[in-house]
Amino acid sequence: MILSASNIKKSFKSGKSETLVLNNINFNVEEGQMVAIMGVSGSGKSTLLHILGLLDEPDSGDVYFSGEKINFTDKKNLALLRNANIGFVFQFYSLINELSVLENVLLPTMINGIIKIDYAKELLLRVGINQEFFNKRSYNLSGGEKQRVAIARALINNPKVIITDEPTSNIDENNAKLLMSLLRDLQQSFNTTVVISTHSNKIARFCDTTYFLSEGVLTNEDNS
Ligand SMILES: Nc1ncnc2c1ncn2[C@@H]1O[C@H](COP(=O)(O)OP(=O)(O)OP(=O)(O)O)[C@@H](O)[C@H]1O
């Protein structure tokens, strides 16, 4: 099991009220699998992805990466672990507009100081971004192009897991299809594990397993 979570609870306080968002969640994904997490808006998909991506700490329960239990209090180790193993692609791409396409892809390498320009270029070509875009500022790109740059950036440190939060919600259906085949292609070449949250049944069916999040409870369905 590359990534698993057991008995995860998470609630948010606002004023005097407290909302329980995740109530004893159990989640497992094997290396090289592609899984979808579905659920209505506000059901806690992003909350769960942040915990699985080691960006946020659960109130209780454990997360395991490659069988190793995560210590959420050791922030430095957490950052290193994340940087080396997990690639994130968020809904709004989170590219830095002022930087060029190439610089955006290289950003995660700044932390460990190993700048991989040739690999960044190779990844950009692989996701369908041509050379003429490399030095363009990222705000000049279309939504679909930004999404592909975000995927190249997520891949730069050869992560074991890619976590994507509604990657297709801001692009048209054709680009969404291209994005999914790209993710599948990458998963097959690098044996990358992919976790996707989505509102789309089509996207979910494309994955090996679909999880459903509702009222704090996670259930799953094998799509094979
Ligand atoms: N940092 C936070 N502080 C307080 N409440 C939060 C916080 N993050 C999320 N919530 C609440 O937790 C619930 C789940 O939110 P979450 O963003 O995980 O849902 P989601 O399934 O990703 O929704 P969507 O499909 O709209 O992205 C919501 O009720 C939200 O208001």
Ligand SMILES: [Mg+2]
């Ligand atoms: Mg969300």
